[in-house]
Structure formats: structure tokens, C-alpha cells
Amino acid sequence: MSITDTAPATPEVSTHHHQFDVVIVGAGGAGMRAAIEAGPNAKTAVISKLYPTRSHTGAAQGGMAAALANVEEDSWEWHTFDTVKGGDYLVDQDAAEILAKEAIDAIIDLENMGLPFNRTPDGKIDQRRFGGHTRDHGKAPVRRACYAADRTGHMILQTLFQNCVKLGIEFYNEYYVLDLVMSEVNGERVASGVVAYELATGDLHVFHAKSVVFATGGFGKIYKTTSNAHTLTGDGVGIIWRKGIPLEDMEFFQFHPTGLAGLGILLTEGARGEGAILRNASGERFMERYAPTIKDLAPRDIISRCMVQEVAEGRGAGPNKDYVLLDCTHLGAEVLETKLPDITEFARTYLGVDPVHEPVPVMPTAHYAMGGIPTNIKAEVLSDNDTVVKGLYAAGECACVSVHGSNRLGTNSLLDINVFGKRAGRYAVEYANGAEFAPLPEDPAKEVRELVERLRGANGAERLATLRKTLQEEMDKNAQVFRTEESLASVTQTIQELRERYQNIGIQDRGKRFNTDLLEAIELGFLLDIAEVVVYSARNRKESRGGHMRDDFPDRNDADYMQHTMAYLTGDAHSADASDHIRMDWKPVTITHYQPMERKY
């Protein structure tokens, strides 16, 4: 990449070296669950650009699904079916079976580790309803989500961190991983480590490893209205992409129905699980028209589309008729204060609306990437439809295994990070214990050093905040809940221009200590790469399925598109024009028990 570089020479960058059997990148739920598995069995390090407890797992609210059947009849097989149907049949069913089956142990593990779940009157883990989770293949909503008030993610993150402390896991906090090191062994490219930038000092660190686990989370910041943290900039997915490893199903992005209007702050689906109702301006419970059986507990893709449609057809509430209302008023103060305390507070703090007395303005918010780094059920990363990259693993939102298909069910992501985080840790150790350290290339930090030095000296005329804002606003406008060839072409053009302008950015902080200006510049580079792949993949799928709704191709088309998208980097990752460096391909969907059917709720 050629960032303008006419600034005075920056002080020399020091490079440090470390060696671990297993290196885990990311300290959210998936990363720490992997660490708990790996730590006792191999020399393990966790590297995170944040302090672990800042990770966005902590923002998850409503619950984690597992067919415990603590409060009513349930089975992991029903859970599998719901997951497959929820994902509009683009789910790999072998992976979904593992997810649903291992969910039960995953919940018990967490409870045994100390997680303070809400309890039933007889002291067992309590369960609540959630969107798309049903009894006996769609007959009625089922209580499957294990929860701790509306702080389930917080409790999972804290519990996993507590257990990492207990096990003495070695953390490298505020180290920003910028490259995956790969080495050639017997003619094969294998993972051999990562290169990280230490925020506090500006130094570089090479971590030599036998196994590398990516658990770097999502990239919601390609959008403006999002429930995601500022730090969710897709760095891990971007690193993998730049290494020439394909990305799967990137067009499928989930818009959570109930973001606080105008702000995008998440209000859990658990609110509807407890009985809250979506209403339009006239007070009508509009989901009855769209999903007569499970109404407000239809999956997120469906509800988000219905909300946008209600607003588009003039039935939105508020002075500008641009949102709908989440009505919790009939739940009563006690349910809100005990089972939904945090979202009650969010509405009060950020909108000045008290959910006890008035409905809350909501609209869909960019929430979750179904796609990502392709893996198999052992969390091994794939370099094509079935070739494993030795020593490389991915789990959690950054990965695509694919248990979510084209639309994830609520509570299945906290489950995913626990089931596949644990698997990533287990298989990373298994590989490390049977492998030698692959020799590192001569100067593994070279590219990162050049990137950091160029950007630290970048004094072009473009402001990164302006470019980022343009990207986010245009993505909201053109690649959100509804998409068309026209809108996607428009945002393709925008991204190309932004990628050209990015070559001419300037930053103001030339220092080495906590240079967050530099950090944001690097993050923007990843956002532009990821947005490009998302939009390119979306243009290539000329059908509507799950989270990908094409107004110009409104129907699901199994004959042509019942397959995963695979996007390959074929040229210069930093070139502005996507068509000269992205190639699209397909990968079959694994079907075990459930043939695709029409998806009705």
C-alpha cells in the first residue's frame, strides 16, 4: 500500500520476540473459552487490542440457547431444526447439530465455572423464550434461552475472564495484532505466528506459535447505525483476507430489529421473549400480519424487514414517522426491573423514555456478521472449500463454520463462542502437541513495521474521520436491510473512491505512546477491505435469503444459490477497484436431515 510518506523519519521501532505453543488473538468470549481449554494443556498466550473485559461479548444481553428442558419439554434436535430454518437453510447441518448438542454441556460448564444464571423456583437454570426457537419444529415458541437478567453476555465475559485469572492465562492486553505469519513447510503454507503492535509503547512483537486461533469478533463498524463497539473494525477478518484466505458468506449481515432509534444501541430480543410487542404508529401489533404463528418472536431478519416496510409504507411513529415502537408497558415495573434492567436503563438514559410507562422508539441496527473466515467443525481454517490451513483456527463471530447460515437466531452467538471457542482451543492444543515450530520467515515483522511507519508519517490531505463517516453512511443507505443492484453499485463506487482517497490520508499523532490516531487509520483500512467484500458478495447473490434481501430478486432461489459464497483475493488487496482483485466462487451446503422448505412462521 502506498500511503503518502513525506514526514520526517520516525524513531526506530523496536521488535520483541515471544514463543508460545498456542496464541489466541482476541479476548472476547470465543478467545477466552479457547484459552480455558488450551491453557492447562499447552503454553498459551491471549493477545487482545483491549483489556479482556472490554470485549463486546459483554454487550450481549438476552441469553444463550440450550435445550436443557428445565422449564418445558425441549430437545437438541428441535434446536438444530430451528437453527437450520432460522438460517434459511444455508446452515451446514453437521455444524448445527454439534452446536445444539454441545450446547447443554456448554451451559453446564459455564454454571460450574460460576456463572450466575437466573434460577427457577426449584433452583435450576431458568429459561426464556427467544426469536425463532420453537417447540416441535415450529409449533410454538419454546423457553430455551438460559439467561442472567439482560446481562448474559456480561456474565459470560466476566466468568470466562475470572476463570482465565484462576488458570493464570497469560494475557497481552492492548496489543493490536496486525499480521498473521505464515511459513512454507514441505511445500505447504502453515500458520507460524502473529505480529502485534503494542499500543502503550509503539513497539512490535512477533509471537512465534505452533497454533494460532483467531477470535477477533465482528465488523459492525462498516455501518453507521450499529449495536457494535467502536473497536469492532474487522481487523482479524481483514488480516486473513489480506493473506489470501477466502471469506465465506460475507453478504449476510444481521440487522437486529430493536436498536434504540437513531442510536443503534441494542435492546434485547429477550424483551419480546418476556412479552413485549412491536407496534406501528396506530398502535397495531403489525407482526401478526407477517408471522401469524410466532408474531413478535419471528427471527430477526423477518422482523427487521417488516419494521422497515411499515416505516416505508407510512406507518412509522414519531414526528418524522421514521421508527416503530417496542411496547413493554404491560410487562410491569417488576419484570422490567428484574429481568430487563439494563435495557430499561438504556432507554431512560439515552432517549429519556421510561419503558415502564411509554413505548420505546426502535429501528434495526447492524448487529452481527453471519459470514467470515471459513472453518470446519474442528474450527480449522480452510483455504478453499476443504483444504485445512495447518495450525490456524478461528471461532466466534469472525468465523463462518457455518451454524448461522444466512440469518443467526438470537442466543445462538453466545452459544457459538462457547461451543466453537472450546473446540478451537482443544484442536489447537492437539495440533500444537504433535507439531514442531515452523521456521519463521527472515523478518516476520517487516510488513507491519512498514505499514506502521508509513501511517505514522502519513500527512496527506484526507481526514480519516471523514472517510469513515462516508463509508458508514453509504453502507447504511445502500447495503442495509433492503438491497438492489442499483444501491449496491452505488456503494461499490463510493468504496472505490474512498479506497483511493485512503491512500492520501493524514494523521496528526506522530508519537509512539498510545497512538490511537494511528490505530484508527489502520482500522479504517480494514473496514474498507471488509466493506468491499461484503458489497461484492452481495451483488453476486441475486436472490433473497435470510439477512440478504434483494428488492430486485425478492425470492429465494435454491436452484442457483443454495450454496455458500466464497470470495477470494486474487490481486492487490489495497487496489481501489474490487473487480481487479476479487474472485467469487461457491461452496456446497452440508445437508444431513432437513431438506430446504419454504420458511414460514
Added chain:
Amino acid sequence: MATAEAEAPAQEVGAVQAFTVTLIVRRFDPEKDAEPYWEDFDVEMYSTDRVLDALHKIKWDQDGTLSFRRSCAHGICGSDAMRINGRNRLACKTLIKDLDVTKPIYVEAIKGLPLEKDLIVDMEPFFESYRAVQPFLIASDKPEKERIQTIEDRARFDDTTKCILCAACTSSCPVFWTDGQYFGPAAIVNAHRFIFDSRDEAAQVRLDILNDKEGVWRCRTTFNCSEACPRGIEVTKAIAEVKQAILTGRP
């Protein structure tokens, strides 16, 4: 309800006016400055904006060198605890409208932890105290399923499970400011979370740790911590319960 919203006059949204707010931020760049200093910034804000939005506006439009931590931006991750007008708060949870904007807003790093740069402090001493209280469940049984816990037993420690480790409480504590060895409120809160958990077997171990001269007895009950907590945890009450448990020898 819904209709009341819909009937609101259309000009209301357009009527929201931006206004200029002055932020006075305590700056420090260890590579340049011998001492911290205060710097003024004027920013255009709306009343529903947060202090974090104001800091972003400065960083993104005026001065890219301004350094602070933030992540989730809605009070859950605990990254952006800072002193705002002399009180510890999360910048992402402090709305401009709740401050007196006729006067400048003073923003500085939390106190009592080593200053690194601008609003960033070294959190390591804080996490060291946290780790020292053994903040994890200690139980010898190996249940096949979940442990049984009554709703009442679960409620006993609910308040202290809410902690997000932002350090707003600890860095508001005058005892902590003068004695960096003191465990501080956050560590005690996290000890409380396990001491009063019916599933845990090591309450006595933690009570012994906190019976130290740098333990709970250093607390002077000034209530700064309870006022500072962005999660509304009754921190001083939790500390008092730990003191009581040490005196009676049981949780």
C-alpha cells in the same frame, strides 16, 4: 402512547438546536510534556450527545492526538471512566444535557493510577488488586449438571455481579489516592460477589485476604465509590457487608 408520539408536532425534531460547548481537557503527552496542562476546545453539540461524542468530535475534527479509551459507547465495557467536572463517570453515559453547559466541562483522567497519556491511565495496579482477591468460583464438587441455587441465594450477590471493572469507584476513593496499596472498592466488590455466592467454598480465604491492613478496614465510608459507580452498585454497602462478615466470621 403510540398515538401521543405520532401526534407530536412535526417541527419538534427540526427544532433541536446545536450549541457550542467548551471542554477543558487535561492533556499530557509523555513524549513531549514535563507536566500535564489544560487545553480548551469548542465543539458543536446537541443536548442528547454524550461527553464521549464531544471527545470524538475533538479527536476527529480538531486534534487527532487527543487520546482516550472507549469501546462499546453505552456503558457496558468500562473503558471510558474519567473525571468529568470533578466526578468520576463514564464519558459514554454522561449526556451533555445533564451538565451545566453555560460553564466549560472539565475532563481529566481518573486519579490514583499512573497517568500514561491524556485521559489514559495505567490500569495494571487496578487489575492486580482484582486478581489478589481470588475473583473466581472456588468449589470442590464436580456436579454432573448445574449446581442448585435458590432464587433468594442468587439474589444475595446480584448487585455485585454488575461490576464492569471500569475503576470509577476505586479511583474516586480518597484512601486509594493516598495509599495505592489499598485494595480499593472494585476489588472488594468482586470479592463480595463470591463471598456471598452460596456455591462458593472459599469465603474465609477472601475474608482473610481483606482483613489485611490494606483491606476493608481502610475504608472510611465516604460513599464516593457508590456515587461514582456507573452500574448503580451499592459499593459502600457491599464493603460494609464484607466488614460484617469478617467480624462475625461468616458471610
